[in-house]
Amino acid sequence: MARIAIVGGTGYTGVELLRLLAAHEAAEVVAITSRAEAGRRVDDLYPNLRGFYDLAFTEPDDKLLAECDVVFFATPHNVAMQSVPGLLAAGARVIDLSADYRVRDAQLWSRWYGEPHTSADLLQQAVYGLPEANRERIRDAQLVACPGCYPTSILLGLKPLLANDLVDSQHLIASAASGASGAGRQAKIDNLLTEVDGSFKAYGVGGHRHLPEIEQELALFAGHPVQLTFVPHLLPMVRGIHATLFATLTDAHRDLQALYEETYADEPFVDVLPAGMFPQTRTVRGANRCQISLQVPQGRDTVVVMSTIDNLVKGASGQAIQNMNIMLGLPETMGLDQVALLP
Amino acid sequence: MARIAIVGGTGYTGVELLRLLAAHEAAEVVAITSRAEAGRRVDDLYPNLRGFYDLAFTEPDDKLLAECDVVFFATPHNVAMQSVPGLLAAGARVIDLSADYRVRDAQLWSRWYGEPHTSADLLQQAVYGLPEANRERIRDAQLVACPGCYPTSILLGLKPLLANDLVDSQHLIASAASGASGAGRQAKIDNLLTEVDGSFKAYGVGGHRHLPEIEQELALFAGHPVQLTFVPHLLPMVRGIHATLFATLTDAHRDLQALYEETYADEPFVDVLPAGMFPQTRTVRGANRCQISLQVPQGRDTVVVMSTIDNLVKGASGQAIQNMNIMLGLPETMGLDQVALLP
Amino acid sequence: MARIAIVGGTGYTGVELLRLLAAHEAAEVVAITSRAEAGRRVDDLYPNLRGFYDLAFTEPDDKLLAECDVVFFATPHNVAMQSVPGLLAAGARVIDLSADYRVRDAQLWSRWYGEPHTSADLLQQAVYGLPEANRERIRDAQLVACPGCYPTSILLGLKPLLANDLVDSQHLIASAASGASGAGRQAKIDNLLTEVDGSFKAYGVGGHRHLPEIEQELALFAGHPVQLTFVPHLLPMVRGIHATLFATLTDAHRDLQALYEETYADEPFVDVLPAGMFPQTRTVRGANRCQISLQVPQGRDTVVVMSTIDNLVKGASGQAIQNMNIMLGLPETMGLDQVALLP
Amino acid sequence: MARIAIVGGTGYTGVELLRLLAAHEAAEVVAITSRAEAGRRVDDLYPNLRGFYDLAFTEPDDKLLAECDVVFFATPHNVAMQSVPGLLAAGARVIDLSADYRVRDAQLWSRWYGEPHTSADLLQQAVYGLPEANRERIRDAQLVACPGCYPTSILLGLKPLLANDLVDSQHLIASAASGASGAGRQAKIDNLLTEVDGSFKAYGVGGHRHLPEIEQELALFAGHPVQLTFVPHLLPMVRGIHATLFATLTDAHRDLQALYEETYADEPFVDVLPAGMFPQTRTVRGANRCQISLQVPQGRDTVVVMSTIDNLVKGASGQAIQNMNIMLGLPETMGLDQVALLP
CATH class of the missing domain: 3.30.360.10 (Dihydrodipicolinate Reductase; domain 2)
Incomplete structure (x- = not known):
């Protein structure tokens, strides 16, 4: 089982990662962080998860994150770029659902996001995580920027x-x-x-x-x-x-x-x-x-x-897991075979 | 008070005409027709109208319609064009909220609506009822085709x-x-x-x-x-x-x-x-x-x-009343000063 | 025209008072206050009001409020009770849409609202503004507590x-x-x-x-x-x-x-x-x-x-205007004859 | 793999059975009937099923149904009771999602549903399919009346x-x-x-x-x-x-x-x-x-x-599958471990 961490898990992409990963045969969420909700059980915040996870939010801990096989960032922009350089240096593989590494031109990024990019040297290394365009490069990527x-x-x-x-x-x-x-x-x-x-x-x-x-x-x-x-x-x-x-x-x-x-x-x-x-x-x-x-x-x-x-799925958390499957050499569709809920 | 009739009043443009005309100082609804609901009180079908109208749906009756100052057609397409020629001949003024008289080219109309136009000779006479484009022609029109x-x-x-x-x-x-x-x-x-x-x-x-x-x-x-x-x-x-x-x-x-x-x-x-x-x-x-x-x-x-x-308002019943006001020489805004409902 | 002020007008009961009073023949809103939005036009915050009001939010000013015929409080609880004693002393008549004066027992109020009542002496004087129960007492009330x-x-x-x-x-x-x-x-x-x-x-x-x-x-x-x-x-x-x-x-x-x-x-x-x-x-x-x-x-x-x-209407702003009409000796239904919006 | 048939599959309980059974390891839908949609692919009517089923609606065929391990009736009331006696006689096991077999008293049923019950002799045999009350009796039931x-x-x-x-x-x-x-x-x-x-x-x-x-x-x-x-x-x-x-x-x-x-x-x-x-x-x-x-x-x-x-799940199709699992001796939770979709 791949060991998975989620940073900033209280938002909708966080709970959606948890929903999808609950059905994944080869990945296990071992840590989920949130400064605001540290100590609270995830199924107290999200009662749809009752019975699926025995897990509480924790304070971010880069050392623990670095020990995971994949770290998802489900944070607002400007958070991942503070921690990712250290995590990559420690050997972690990161899938960032935020906007931090999607635009290759740091100046362009700064103009749209209104602040300097603090990790601009990684922009060329990051792979834009749209498998239908970049599947081969995702396979070996250490840092994937999941599209909006x-x-x-x-x-x-x-x-x-x-x-x-x-x-x-x-x-x-x-x-x-x-x-x-x-x-x-x-x-x-x-x-x-x-x-x-x-x-x-x-x-x-x-x-x-x-x-x-x-x-x-x-x-x-x-x-x-x-x-x-x-x-x-x-x-x-x-x-x-x-x-x-x-x-x-x-x-x-x-x-x-x-x-x-x-x-x-x-x-x-x-x-x-x-x-x-x-x-x-x-x-x-x-x-x-x-x-x-x-x-x-x-x-x-x-x-x-x-x-x-x-x-929240192909536009965020599902796509992130699709990227994870590719990165880990798993079948690309593993854990992603849900039938859409209709009506 | 202008005497108003509504043909086909059970739909949403019908109830919206009733809602708006309830507040109109110079127009009174004297007849509203519906084959399906003839005999039923309008406030039984639409309880928001309780206390505002003492009126029941009736079978269509062209003689009675012709005695009104303005007849609104709030019917599906292909209904107005059956009755309008007779009503105009009898001197009535008609505002048609359906599509029957909006397209001046009868063949084009037939191609899109899938049936022959039975009243094609009136198409040139009908005025497209967008006051912001055709105000002057609406004033004297006998037949106004209210835009979709x-x-x-x-x-x-x-x-x-x-x-x-x-x-x-x-x-x-x-x-x-x-x-x-x-x-x-x-x-x-x-x-x-x-x-x-x-x-x-x-x-x-x-x-x-x-x-x-x-x-x-x-x-x-x-x-x-x-x-x-x-x-x-x-x-x-x-x-x-x-x-x-x-x-x-x-x-x-x-x-x-x-x-x-x-x-x-x-x-x-x-x-x-x-x-x-x-x-x-x-x-x-x-x-x-x-x-x-x-x-x-x-x-x-x-x-x-x-x-x-x-x-239902500027796109249908409100615009129809705006046309009516112009046709009757009333202030164009009469009865149409509702503040939008927000939230 | 009665001169009306609204305290705390940025919420939904505030905009609803404005919507309803726009159609009132005998009352005019002369002031609307908001600390947070002071200086902003009301129709910038609520574009449904464009063309109906030429009015901006102002800082609360008790002197100006006291000169109005009726002051509505459309504030969260615990705001009205700070200002009402002064306003009453200055001769104003107040309709409070908040909870401050609805419960006659100050201790009971404090238990449910979690703070002391700072204007408890007015609780016996305040009239619970449900006209269907208290119409006669509302007529001469100086302070009406509009029901929830x-x-x-x-x-x-x-x-x-x-x-x-x-x-x-x-x-x-x-x-x-x-x-x-x-x-x-x-x-x-x-x-x-x-x-x-x-x-x-x-x-x-x-x-x-x-x-x-x-x-x-x-x-x-x-x-x-x-x-x-x-x-x-x-x-x-x-x-x-x-x-x-x-x-x-x-x-x-x-x-x-x-x-x-x-x-x-x-x-x-x-x-x-x-x-x-x-x-x-x-x-x-x-x-x-x-x-x-x-x-x-x-x-x-x-x-x-x-x-x-x-x-927001019979449960708040409409009922408040109904109370106002009674207090001012106006027909109780004045400005309150809107047909419900259906569908 | 258990062979499953669904009678009357065009409604919401039908598509929900298909959604849930798509993920079931031990059951396979082999037939789904609809008089109105016979010949139409299920994924044409319900595009969320594209890629999950290569199946079209067919005319009801009691012979084919009788060969299945379980037949679900996802029909309006008064349909199942026409076919169920024959299917039971042929050895089929039936889970009826409609109301036909839920009330044990045929006269009471007739009073509420406004027609005679044509299969009253089976009412005592039918088991009310609420596993939390009747699990043991469901196990061996030939006819389960799934609760509303x-x-x-x-x-x-x-x-x-x-x-x-x-x-x-x-x-x-x-x-x-x-x-x-x-x-x-x-x-x-x-x-x-x-x-x-x-x-x-x-x-x-x-x-x-x-x-x-x-x-x-x-x-x-x-x-x-x-x-x-x-x-x-x-x-x-x-x-x-x-x-x-x-x-x-x-x-x-x-x-x-x-x-x-x-x-x-x-x-x-x-x-x-x-x-x-x-x-x-x-x-x-x-x-x-x-x-x-x-x-x-x-x-x-x-x-x-x-x-x-x-x-549609615990109130209909999910519960029906829970009953099916019990009847077939499968783990009761098989195919029913979906995490609720939130938000």
């Missing part, structure tokens, strides 16, 4: 178009919507049920922090810089991301349905839907899966791609 | 750009989302709470019936045909439409915020938000109001316009 | 039974449920959409702060002390309270439907539904109304009463 | 009190609330999102069809007839039942917390929460688990028990 939730849905949705040079890469559009769990478990008025329920809005229209990592990875698909207009929206619900992607086709003759099916034929967690079936967030709820479909309305020159994930 | 909910939000959002020739009109994009009341009060599995709640999806991506009326009216703004890619989505909530509109700027130097504020300065029901404030559907819930804001992310050449209405 | 949301629904539901000595008053049961807006607009993790949506739970089962005021007022109906088991629940929605009340009948022969209809025949805001129709929170959403129905299942000796209000 | 969702939560909540004669059994009260999936996947206006969302109501107050089976089983716990006032409510959410149970204590000295913990100490799917922790429906969402807590407010003589299940 919006990026995962958008990158998987646009990859076939950009990798095959089929669209105008300077006018890509992503109109995406997220359930409120994407904002984490933080005491903010904006995220109260009374503020979010029964309503819908765009936010961060001037610039969302996920934009730089999305454009960075899209550029790798395209082989050159791209421009994306990214508008996130907040949904009155808990889980799920739905990205509606628009691009102007430069090649009208390609069979896009076939292209998408071929691209993802061997991917266990990307499901290209049959033509005419559109994804819903609920059909991936709780599952480590991205469902994608596409359409060219009225046979014009704009292609619409719809891409759906559960932001 | 998606069209209202999209048309008001794009008008300033097209009327001033500022964007590529052949690649307009509308990523719009609607609350479930847009689908009406019909017994369909797809609209059950268990199917819609906690989930989000696109639908009608290959072509939604609101597309032809939107492109028709956008073309009038632009002075030439336009092409719009329109993707509607279903929100897990009751009321509200949010349209996120994208267009490529052909003129980068125009002050768009000022343009929008000037365009709508005298419009009582269009509220251009200050720069940096984005609309939410809840801030217009229950109110006859469209709130709009815009942004040019990263100073590139794509403009994003966000436009929000309550689909 | 649970109490309003429960008191109106049980009054006819207790006032007519028809049930075992020592084993009353209230199983009540509230929308999340009852918890106010505070940054607490427990009230996040992600914590509340899609779930249901009881809370405060060991003792909720509304219990003492409910038992106090029920005892006045009964003429002797009563015992109530009160279990509140949190609903995954914004507005509405539904109380399901159970009592053992001691008199099986009384026509309870008739009794309820007679009791509330002249009450403009209490609507006893016809036998067999049950209330829903949505049929009173946004309206100052309590809808009640009752049933004796299987003809046994347990009566079930269902009582529904909008917690 | 409300009954499961109420029976488990009240069993310790009645079995130990601690309360007034003639004045039991159950104020229970269910998510909308309890009403099934049927095209009814009452269950539209627009009718249910953002609202709460009681229903069936005069008498709900689950009452006779609840009183029947409670009487078995008590050893004599009981009287229960049962008021169900509809929650604006998809999954979950929460029963709030009230009873008057006749013995004030018993340690009820200890009693409950002892009663359920060996039950794998009943979790008595620590004193002071109250259950939430979300902490059992998707899990085959009942969480229970209790309280005696203000130390008076009324005990409040809260009991929560997922109506």
Whole structure:
């Protein structure tokens, strides 16, 4: 059994790691840290875990973390980059679910996150943990930067178009919507049920922090810089991301349905839907899966791609475990075969 | 007091007309028809109306309808066009909330609605009831075709750009989302709470019936045909439409915020938000109001316009009453000064 | 026009007072205070108010408050009791929406609210602002303690039974449920959409702060002390309270439907539904109304009463305005004739 | 591998059986029937099942069903009783999730379900499938009547009190609330999102069809007839039942917390929460688990028990599989170890 530690486990990606790892045959959570909740049993905070874990939150302890096979950081940004250099030096392997190591350009990172990057030398070494793009490099990585939730849905949705040079890469559009769990478990008025329920809005229209990592990875698909207009929206619900992607086709003759099916034929967690079936967030709820479909309305020159994930699973904790499986040489799907909860 | 009749009053636009007209000083509902519920009191079906109406649904009776000052059709498509020719001949004035008279080209209508138009000769006479575009023609109209909910939000959002020739009109994009009341009060599995709640999806991506009326009216703004890619989505909530509109700027130097504020300065029901404030559907819930804001992310050449209405008010029944006020020479805002219900 | 001030206007009862008073013909809000938001326009915080108020939050200023005709306190408990003594001395009339003056026994208040009552001498003078029980005393009151949301629904539901000595008053049961807006607009993790949506739970089962005021007022109906088991629940929605009340009948022969209809025949805001129709929170959403129905299942000796209000209207701000109307000698229904928003 | 058939698999209990059985090591679904959807792939109707089943709905075929090891009926009432006699005669073992065999008295059944019972002779043979009450009899049963969702939560909540004669059994009260999936996947206006969302109501107050089976089983716990006032409510959410149970204590000295913990100490799917922790429906969402807590407010003589299940799991399909495990001699928990999905 691989020994697993989770740093910052009180948030939703933390409890989701615990839910998924409870069913994992080859990994065992031996430590979960939280300064705020140290000493409290995890099943007192999260009663859905009663009977599955006999574990309490502890103060962070780098020495103990370094003895684990894999350390997950389920922390806000700016936390992992304080501890990761030491852990790597001590030989640990780290999967960071936060934004700290996703952007390779430290200056760009600083501009979007509003503070200096204290561990910039590791940015080139970190592997962007999207297995469908970087599987081989993840295998041997010591530090994996797990993608954000919006990026995962958008990158998987646009990859076939950009990798095959089929669209105008300077006018890509992503109109995406997220359930409120994407904002984490933080005491903010904006995220109260009374503020979010029964309503819908765009936010961060001037610039969302996920934009730089999305454009960075899209550029790798395209082989050159791209421009994306990214508008996130907040949904009155808990889980799920739905990205509606628009691009102007430069090649009208390609069979896009076939292209998408071929691209993802061997991917266990990307499901290209049959033509005419559109994804819903609920059909991936709780599952480590991205469902994608596409359409060219009225046979014009704009292609619409719809891409759906559960932001806490394929958009965070499930993807982190997928990365862990690859890093540990385990079957990539181990512990990730949950059927989505519907209705 | 103007005498008002409502045909097909059991749906959500019907009860919303009743809610709004209960507060109208110069109009009185004297008849409301429904074949299915004839004989039943309206406040038995809709207990929120108890104490406000002493009225029961009746069988449709064209003679009685013709004696009213204004007849609202709150019916599914294909109903109004059966009765309207006779009512107009009898001198009635009609406001049709359905789709029957919105598209001026009968063949185009038939292609999208799947049946012949039985009253095509009235299509040229009907006025598209968007006061912000056609106020003068509405004043004397005998037949007003009240716009659909998606069209209202999209048309008001794009008008300033097209009327001033500022964007590529052949690649307009509308990523719009609607609350479930847009689908009406019909017994369909797809609209059950268990199917819609906690989930989000696109639908009608290959072509939604609101597309032809939107492109028709956008073309009038632009002075030439336009092409719009329109993707509607279903929100897990009751009321509200949010349209996120994208267009490529052909003129980068125009002050768009000022343009929008000037365009709508005298419009009582269009509220251009200050720069940096984005609309939410809840801030217009229950109110006859469209709130709009815009942004040019990263100073590139794509403009994003966000436009929000309550689909049952400015997107249907409120707009119908706004049209009625204009037709009757009443103050346009009469009975339409509700503050949105928040939270 | 009566000059109105609102103290602590940033919460949901504050914005609801503003929404309702915007339509009031004889009252004008001249001041609204908030330490946290002083200087900010109210329509910047609450964009649904754009166009209705040209008003900004100000620092509290007792001198200015004392010049108003009525001062509403829309504050958490323990705030009003600091300022009210001074305001009363200066001649102001106060309607307190908080809990500070609802319980006549200062020691009892202190036990439930965990701090000493600093204005205990006013407790006997304060009138409990449930017009359906205390209309005459409210008329001349200088200080009205507006009831809580649970109490309003429960008191109106049980009054006819207790006032007519028809049930075992020592084993009353209230199983009540509230929308999340009852918890106010505070940054607490427990009230996040992600914590509340899609779930249901009881809370405060060991003792909720509304219990003492409910038992106090029920005892006045009964003429002797009563015992109530009160279990509140949190609903995954914004507005509405539904109380399901159970009592053992001691008199099986009384026509309870008739009794309820007679009791509330002249009450403009209490609507006893016809036998067999049950209330829903949505049929009173946004309206100052309590809808009640009752049933004796299987003809046994347990009566079930269902009582529904909008917690922010008849359970708070609407009731406060109803009290204001009575105090100012205005028609009791002035500004309170909104039709509930349905769907 | 046990060969499993599901009759009437298009509803929510059907898809839930498929979700749970996908993870079951010793059972395989070989047939799923539906007249309406015969020929359609199950993963076309339920895209969450893509990749898990290569199966289409078929017309019912009693011969094929009889060859299976276990046949689940996930049908509306009045369907199973047409086919079950033949299947039993052919040697099949049946688990009926509908109401057809839950009430032992055929006349009582007919009174509540409004039609004659066509298979009354099997009522005595059928075992009420609540393993926590009837485990031994289930083991060898040929026909198991799986309890309804409300009954499961109420029976488990009240069993310790009645079995130990601690309360007034003639004045039991159950104020229970269910998510909308309890009403099934049927095209009814009452269950539209627009009718249910953002609202709460009681229903069936005069008498709900689950009452006779609840009183029947409670009487078995008590050893004599009981009287229960049962008021169900509809929650604006998809999954979950929460029963709030009230009873008057006749013995004030018993340690009820200890009693409950002892009663359920060996039950794998009943979790008595620590004193002071109250259950939430979300902490059992998707899990085959009942969480229970209790309280005696203000130390008076009324005990409040809260009991929560997922109506589609422990209230239907999960419980059915638990019964199947017992009948097949498998570990009772096999395939039922899902962690609840939270948030």
